[in-house]
Amino acid sequence: MKRKILLAEVSDQLSMLRKISKPIKEFGASTSALATDMFDSMHAAKGVGLSAVQIGVPERMIVAEYTEAKSAVPKMVLVNPEITWSSKRQVLDEEGCLSFPNIYGMVRRPEKITYKALDPKGQIIEGKASGLLARIIQHEIDHLNGVLFIDLVEGDLYTYETQNDTKEI
Numbered sequence: 001m002k003r004k005i006l007l008a009e010v011s012d013q014l015s016m017l018r019k020i021s022k023p024i025k026e027f028g029a030s031t032s033a034l035a036t037d038m039f040d041s042m043h044a045a046k047g048v049g050l051s052a053v054q055i056g057v058p059e060r061m062i063v064a065e066y067t068e069a070k071s072a073v074p075k076m077v078l079v080n081p082e083i084t085w086s087s088k089r090q091v092l093d094e095e096g097c098l099s100f101p102n103i104y105g106m107v108r109r110p111e112k113i114t115y116k117a118l119d120p121k122g123q124i125i126e127g128k129a130s131g132l133l134a135r136i137i138q139h140e141i142d143h144l145n146g147v148l149f150i151d152l153v154e155g156d157l158y159t160y161e162t163q164n165d166t167k168e169i
């Protein structure tokens with residue numbers, strides 16, 4: 001079920017976005033239902049990544065999915081995700097966020113990471129990511145820690161008059 005994505009410009013929604021999300025300890029129908037709601041909400045907003053706190057659930061779950069050509073990201077759910085390694089090489093790229101519609105900025109992040117997490121059934125997953133997926137995972141884990149991309153932006157935030165290609169996460 002699609003849920004409303006919290007907006008940083010609304011003060012009580014911003015205070016939820018600044019909360020530190022709690023680890024998920026029980027796995028079952030409610031974990032799968034949360035993941036489904038997150039995909040529905042993310043798809044409705046045409047985003048490519050989402051953290052549970054962005055739909056008002058301060059629990060450590062993130063999702064990502066991007067099916068357009070080139071940098072495709074498979075449908076992915078990570079529970080209690082942790083970054084276990086990140087590359088020294090960093091990339092400065094444009095980033096947007098579903099909680100800041102049509103606001104963008106340049107954020108520097110490690111180009112590659114390895115991560116560890118649980119799937120919605122509580123099984124351990126380990127993986128590596130680069131490019132857009134690495135950026136999404138880092139952005140969403142920041143959300144779980146109450147960190148927003150505007151905290152990391154280099155230079156000014158900006159908007160576009162017309163549609164641009166950067167996906168919000």
Ligand SMILES: [Zn+2]
Binds near residue numbers: 096097098099169
């Ligand atoms: Zn975001």
